[in-house]
Amino acid sequence: MTGVQRRVTRDEVAKLAGTSTAVVSYVINNGPRPVSESTRNKVLAAIEQTRYRPNGIAKALAAGSSRTYGLIVPDISNPFFAAIAHAVEDEIFDAGMVLLLGDSAESKEREEEILSIFQQQQIDGLLFIGTDNHPHVQTMARAGTPVVVLDRIDEDDLAASVVVDNIAGAIAATRHLIGHGYTEIAFVGGPEGLSTSEDRHAGWMTAMREAALEVNDDWHLVAPYSKAGGLDAGRRLLAQSRLPRAIFAANDQQAIGILRVAYEAGIRVPEDLAIITFDGTTDAEFSAPPLSTIRQPIEEIAKSAVWLLLNPDADGSNRITCQFELVLRRSCGCTQEKNR
Amino acid sequence: MTGVQRRVTRDEVAKLAGTSTAVVSYVINNGPRPVSESTRNKVLAAIEQTRYRPNGIAKALAAGSSRTYGLIVPDISNPFFAAIAHAVEDEIFDAGMVLLLGDSAESKEREEEILSIFQQQQIDGLLFIGTDNHPHVQTMARAGTPVVVLDRIDEDDLAASVVVDNIAGAIAATRHLIGHGYTEIAFVGGPEGLSTSEDRHAGWMTAMREAALEVNDDWHLVAPYSKAGGLDAGRRLLAQSRLPRAIFAANDQQAIGILRVAYEAGIRVPEDLAIITFDGTTDAEFSAPPLSTIRQPIEEIAKSAVWLLLNPDADGSNRITCQFELVLRRSCGCTQEKNR
DNA sequence: CTGTTAGCGCCTTCAC
DNA sequence: GTGAAGGCGCTAACAG
Numbered sequence: 001m002t003g004v005q006r007r008v009t010r011d012e013v014a015k016l017a018g019t020s021t022a023v024v025s026y027v028i029n030n031g032p033r034p035v036s037e038s039t040r041n042k043v044l045a046a047i048e049q050t051r052y053r054p055n056g057i058a059k060a061l062a063a064g065s066s067r068t069y070g071l072i073v074p075d076i077s078n079p080f081f082a083a084i085a086h087a088v089e090d091e092i093f094d095a096g097m098v099l100l101l102g103d104s105a106e107s108k109e110r111e112e113e114i115l116s117i118f119q120q121q122q123i124d125g126l127l128f129i130g131t132d133n134h135p136h137v138q139t140m141a142r143a144g145t146p147v148v149v150l151d152r153i154d155e156d157d158l159a160a161s162v163v164v165d166n167i168a169g170a171i172a173a174t175r176h177l178i179g180h181g182y183t184e185i186a187f188v189g190g191p192e193g194l195s196t197s198e199d200r201h202a203g204w205m206t207a208m209r210e211a212a213l214e215v216n217d218d219w220h221l222v223a224p225y226s227k228a229g230g231l232d233a234g235r236r237l238l239a240q241s242r243l244p245r246a247i248f249a250a251n252d253q254q255a256i257g258i259l260r261v262a263y264e265a266g267i268r269v270p271e272d273l274a275i276i277t278f279d280g281t282t283d284a285e286f287s288a289p290p291l292s293t294i295r296q297p298i299e300e301i302a303k304s305a306v307w308l309l310l311n312p313d314a315d316g317s318n319r320i321t322c323q324f325e326l327v328l329r330r331s332c333g334c335t336q337e338k339n340r
Numbered sequence: 341m342t343g344v345q346r347r348v349t350r351d352e353v354a355k356l357a358g359t360s361t362a363v364v365s366y367v368i369n370n371g372p373r374p375v376s377e378s379t380r381n382k383v384l385a386a387i388e389q390t391r392y393r394p395n396g397i398a399k400a401l402a403a404g405s406s407r408t409y410g411l412i413v414p415d416i417s418n419p420f421f422a423a424i425a426h427a428v429e430d431e432i433f434d435a436g437m438v439l440l441l442g443d444s445a446e447s448k449e450r451e452e453e454i455l456s457i458f459q460q461q462q463i464d465g466l467l468f469i470g471t472d473n474h475p476h477v478q479t480m481a482r483a484g485t486p487v488v489v490l491d492r493i494d495e496d497d498l499a500a501s502v503v504v505d506n507i508a509g510a511i512a513a514t515r516h517l518i519g520h521g522y523t524e525i526a527f528v529g530g531p532e533g534l535s536t537s538e539d540r541h542a543g544w545m546t547a548m549r550e551a552a553l554e555v556n557d558d559w560h561l562v563a564p565y566s567k568a569g570g571l572d573a574g575r576r577l578l579a580q581s582r583l584p585r586a587i588f589a590a591n592d593q594q595a596i597g598i599l600r601v602a603y604e605a606g607i608r609v610p611e612d613l614a615i616i617t618f619d620g621t622t623d624a625e626f627s628a629p630p631l632s633t634i635r636q637p638i639e640e641i642a643k644s645a646v647w648l649l650l651n652p653d654a655d656g657s658n659r660i661t662c663q664f665e666l667v668l669r670r671s672c673g674c675t676q677e678k679n680r
Numbered sequence: 681c682t683g684t685t686a687g688c689g690c691c692t693t694c695a696c
Numbered sequence: 697g698t699g700a701a702g703g704c705g706c707t708a709a710c711a712g
Contacts, residue, residue: 020683056460057400058705077426086417089443101441103429120396227626263628286567288603360699398689
């Protein structure tokens with residue numbers, strides 16, 4: 001109906017309340033100076049009446065803080081990262097801040113571009129899930145912006161980080177498979193160069209070796225952390241002369257792809273092929289059969305990460321390791337009945 | 341090594357280049373005034389040398405534009421919304437803007453809070469996927485901020501919107517099932533009050549009636565748009581005395597849940613129960629069996645939405661309807677062979 | 681307790 | 697083609 005309505009500024013509120021602009025600030029921010037009850041009420045009324053909303057940009061410029069955090073993920077359409085983003089957004093929102101989302105599409109250049117833009121937007125802190133090592137993030141950290149690296153870390157990083165022990169998780173998963181009596185266990189891992197890929201691989205090898213089982217190179221496949229990646233790896237595995245009795249897939253998405261290959265080929269899971277995974281997203285919970293998995297505590301990871309962001313000075317333990325959980329479902333052979 | 345390093349400002353660049361700050365602005369923004377080649381080079385060199393990065397906040401304040409768009413989704417961990425967010429982020433990034441993400445967690449209050457914060461952050465435009473009708477978004481639109489509503493729309497909205505024809509899509513899906521010769525077709529719909537739920541429901545009814553098929557109330561289940569919702573609906577369906585021969589599920593997530601129920605109960609899909617869905621996310625592509633679905637053109641939706649945001653004045657057709665696509669896979673009974 | 685005022689870093693009109 | 701200067705809306709000293 002009415003056209004564009006100019007935003008009301010603090011001056012108008014002050015005028016209406018019959019006070020100075022400073023007092024309006026004091027009321028809005030509860031400080032840094034006290035305000036008498038009566039004038040506070042007048043200001044509040046004026047704010048109400050004018051439907052005044054402070055300009056966050058101006059505030060950010062003057063205060064030197066944008067109340068904005070950045071989150072960079074390799075691909076928001078990956079359920080694991082989406083779950084993290086969901087939890088992180090929640091935490092950040094609760095802290096009264098806003099979330100800037102960057103999707104690097106697994107590209108290093110893109111990552112740097114996003115970082116540069118975030119920098120220009122004066123973010124107060126960065127949550128980072130990288131596609132690789134990330135020297136430029138260090139620059140940011142050194143420039144004084146709190147940085148917390150998630151999921152994929154670089155040992156040499158100075159930045160704070162929140163992760164689960166991927167090696168231990170992979171060992172637990174593989175050991176569990178071994179506990180079932182399986183001896184021929186393949187590993188479908190993620191892209192090379194990622195810490196998660198390497199750690200989960202290392203865990204698998206460790207568990208296999210300690211059980212004196214064959215670590216066959218044909219049974220270590222590399223694939224993207226996606227359903228398509230799992231599908232592809234599964235097909236490559238099928239094309240080989242000898243099939244494993246069980247598979248440890250490095251993430252849920254890959255496992256879903258493998259499940260699909262098994263379905264196509266008429267291979268029963270877990271009767272013919274047992275599967276265990278890593279991540280513990282809902283995808284693993286609702287697949288057919290449901291997937292046994294190493295669950296990462298997403299909420300806790302998000303909470304810890306945001307906490308580190310808000311308390312950057314906590315020198316000492318700026319590296320948090322969250323506990324994973326071995327969730328047993330049908331795919332590994334644990335529950336033989338199909339019904340619940 | 342070095343501690344916090346103060347940000348370099350335009351003044352330092354100007355000093356180093358031996359010019360005024362205005363000229364620095366001119367070269368950075370390519371205007372609004374021309375600059376001689378020689379001084380431009382000097383400025384560029386100074387920028388390079390000082391590693392100067394303009395302060396986006398200050399720029400936003402002075403220019404009155406934050407180069408920031410907001411996206412509000414009901415739940416970023418829902419793959420459909422995640423896919424939209426992924427595509428939208430891509431488009432927005434290409435346009436040189438940044439994306440502020442808000443996750444309303446399907447809560448109306450939360451939605452309003454996010455909206456308020458976005459407003460304070462001076463977003464230049466809003467992409468909105470609501471949890472319900474949304475009068476407050478209208479306010480924003482009226483205040484001059486471009487708003488584009490996605491997926492779930494309110495017919496009465498003045499705001500621009502991008503959707504697919506949900507009724508037509510649902511009709512196409514249901515007709516396809518009918519074409520297979522199925523006559524007992526159930527509908528698992530989304531939460532009441534959402535336009536997508538209602539339209540897909542309407543489409544199902546229309547197709548059933550035009551084929552003179554029974555529209556049994558027991559076969560219209562309502563459930564959240566999630567895997568858990570589908571699981572629940574599936575179990576409720578199973579508990580009934582008479583089972584349908586086919587199901588049209590209102591979204592992929594629900595279908596995954598239903599697939600899981602079928603698996604548990606030993607019901608073969610599509611031999612005993614045919615399924616068709618709506619959305620066309622990758623979840624539908626990699627399930628076992630793969631799901632026939634009405635695919636929404638995510639990329640196109642995102643492109644259109646961002647286009648509308650960038651060209652808010654395009655009066656007339658500010659409501660874009662994208663074409664859906666019927667994707668046939670195994671779950672409806674189209675492909676009998678399991679392999680590929 | 682309240683008012684005045686100098687910035688925050690940048691854009692842009694207006695003189696030169 | 698270049699420079700000076702007045703804001704953008706708000707914060708936080710610094711004076712009363």
